[in-house]
Amino acid sequence: MLQQQSILDNRTKQKLKVRGQRLEPSAQVGKAGVTDGVTRNVIQLLEQSDLLKVRLPGISPAERRDLADQLARETEATVLHRVGRTILLYKEREEQTFP
Numbered sequence: 001m002l003q004q005q006s007i008l009d010n011r012t013k014q015k016l017k018v019r020g021q022r023l024e025p026s027a028q029v030g031k032a033g034v035t036d037g038v039t040r041n042v043i044q045l046l047e048q049s050d051l052l053k054v055r056l057p058g059i060s061p062a063e064r065r066d067l068a069d070q071l072a073r074e075t076e077a078t079v080l081h082r083v084g085r086t087i088l089l090y091k092e093r094e095e096q097t098f099p
Helices: 010-021 036-048 061-075
Strands: 051-055 078-083 086-090
Touching: 010 051, 010 078, 010 086, 036 051, 036 061, 061 078, 061 086
Parallel strands: none
Antiparallel strands: 051 086, 078 086
16 A cells, blocks of 8 residues: 655644644554554544544654554555654545435
């Protein structure tokens, strides 16, 4: 899967980050890394909301960065912000059309 190429201007990114500060982590990546179960859970959560806060395991910063990038790639989302063990994922929601 390709990572979502989200074209966001700086103002929009800043607004999303402010919204993300109020969120509690909704998903968590364990020591096993980005498993199929984690990926499915994050995809499901991103279908409900365009913004999601995820906790990562207590590993080195480089490994956390790799996990964040892998999760974003597999869920077709964008890593909007990283702080310590927490990342903020964004995925633009598709407009639903009803018949």
